[in-house]
Amino acid sequence: MELATIIAAAAAAVSSLFAGIGLIFAGWQLRIAHKQHEVERRVAYEGVAVSWLPLEAPAKPDADGTALWLYQITVQNPGKLPIQNVAVQVTFPVEVVRIRYDGSRDRPVRTLTMNHPVLGGGESRVWRRRLRIAFAARDKLKETYAHVRFHDVDGEPHSNSWPDGPDAASAETTQLRASDPPKSPQAPEKPGDSRHDDSGRPAEKSYEYDAVEDEESQPLGDIIERLT
The missing domain is CATH 2.60.40.10 (Immunoglobulins)
Incomplete structure (x- = not known):
């Protein structure tokens, strides 16, 4: 029973870790997209x-x-x-x-x-x-x-x-x-x-x-x- 609890806790921790990594990656992608959008606008206006x-x-x-x-x-x-x-x-x-x-x-x-x-x-x-x-x-x-x-x-x-x-x-x-x-x-x-x-x-x-x-x-x- 204790082993099952430990495994469940470990699985939850791993799941939370991957969820956190996913959020960080999504935020990074959003930042890149925003920066690219700003660059495109600047290039367009300079053009x-x-x-x-x-x-x-x-x-x-x-x-x-x-x-x-x-x-x-x-x-x-x-x-x-x-x-x-x-x-x-x-x-x-x-x-x-x-x-x-x-x-x-x-x-x-x-x-x-x-x-x-x-x-x-x-x-x-x-x-x-x-x-x-x-x-x-x-x-x-x-x-x-x-x-x-x-x-x-x-x-x-x-x-x-x-x-x-x-x-x-x-x-x-x-x-x-x-x-x-x-x-x-x-x-x-x-x-x-x-x-x-x-x-x-x-x-x-x-x-x-x-x-x-x-x-x-x-x-x-x-x-x-x-x-x-």
Whole structure:
């Protein structure tokens, strides 16, 4: 009888030991899964990219020494979660003049600003801009760079530069939340400042788009596959 009691007690102890080991293993697995999830989210946010491509490039200048380019600008969200308050800024090494579809011209600037309220996971947003640029400066266009600012689903700000441009240090400006009040107009930035759009308004809160000029968002399945 005593032997049976001892065996039962030993079996219970062994069972408890294995149960404890199982709980420890499950907790370890959960921790690894959580860490992997955080890494995937970070990689996805760091992968939000801006690309630009001249769809049309001139072969010779016009009489005034300038020529017309057609640029396509794309922001891509490779992650599975949406991002919001997306602000894209493309900065050229020389001044450019946007030619609108009605033939009107914007003032000369070096930075173009595009905004989009919400960009779904695996989606992209495309803009097309017809620009008049000094033909002699065409070789400098390779120095163009872009900056994208956005907030994740938790409202946290993020900022990426493509490639690392001179304004990469300005990423600290992304600490402004979409809910923050606009800056006081007492000391306005100069017109070409990369934090303002072509009209001089803060880019963080301006969401203007032209449905006629812009293309629909396109899925980026291939990017998602590489990240997952």
